[in-house]
Amino acid sequence: MNTKTNIALVTGGSRGLGKNSAIKIAQKGLDVIITYRSNREEAETVVNEIKSMGRNAVAFQLDTKDIKSFDTFVKNVTDHLQQNTGSTHIDYLINNAGTALYSPITEVTEEQLDDVVDIHFKGVFFLTQKLLPFINDGGGIINVSSGLARFATPGSSVYGSIKAGVEMLTKYMAKELGSRKIKANVVAPGAIETDFGGGRVRDNGEINAMVAGATALGRVGLPDDIGGVVAFLCTEDARWINGQRIEVSGGMFL
Helix, strand or coil, rough: CCCCCEEEEECCCCHHHHHHHHHHHHCCEEEEEECCCHHHHHHHHHHHHCCCCCCCEEECCCCCCCCCHHHHHHHHHHHHHHHHHHCCCEEEEEEECCCCCCHHHHHHCCHHHHHHHHHHHHHHHHHHHHHHHHEEEEEEEEEEHHHHHHHCCCHHHHHHHHHHHHHHHHHHHHHHHHHHHHEEEEEECEEEEECCHHHHHHCCCCHHHHHHHHEECCCCHHHHHHHHHHHHHHCCCCCCCCCCEEEEECCEEE
16 A cells, blocks of 8 residues: 555445445545455455555455454554555544344334444444544544434334434534544435345335335435445545535435
């Protein structure tokens, strides 16, 4: 990696929105670190695609629910950076990794709720905390939220509520990190055709049609609709955007 090149770390960058974001970020001229939870082969495919564009990329295993593993993860990343760039620092952190939970309030278990809190809130909070000493002043944090933090659809009470918490947390990040000129923003996708949640939006024709009908632009979102917005926030052109929620949903439930 070149020390003059900005570096972005994308959690959950081996597939879906994370993969698209990582590729779009590389197209902006940044080097990229991605994480994957279990499928190393999938992650290496993304790494190779980014390398074919002339950018540096590497993948590290990380389960964002396993907060006790964060110290080891950060050491592995910073050791790699020191060896390859001469610095332990990155410029942008994209907290994207996540899983879905579709369940009515009457059926949610404590274990399910704890999993969503650990992955989508505690994981985001503590991974950011651990990496803050290694984010360059003037860099940025992008937290991926959801349209479900703005509107309510049955079955997403836990996921939507936790994402709303992440959105408030992002404002606090922007406020507290302003002295270091680190920006913190939210990108909130609407419903997207990916394998997220078992491919629910992509594969269920009834849900797909409902989403398209509720969206001003008349279709369901694609990963390619989202990654470019994340990548934009990793550029100098976005230097004055801070503490903002950017919904990228095609105008869903306006």
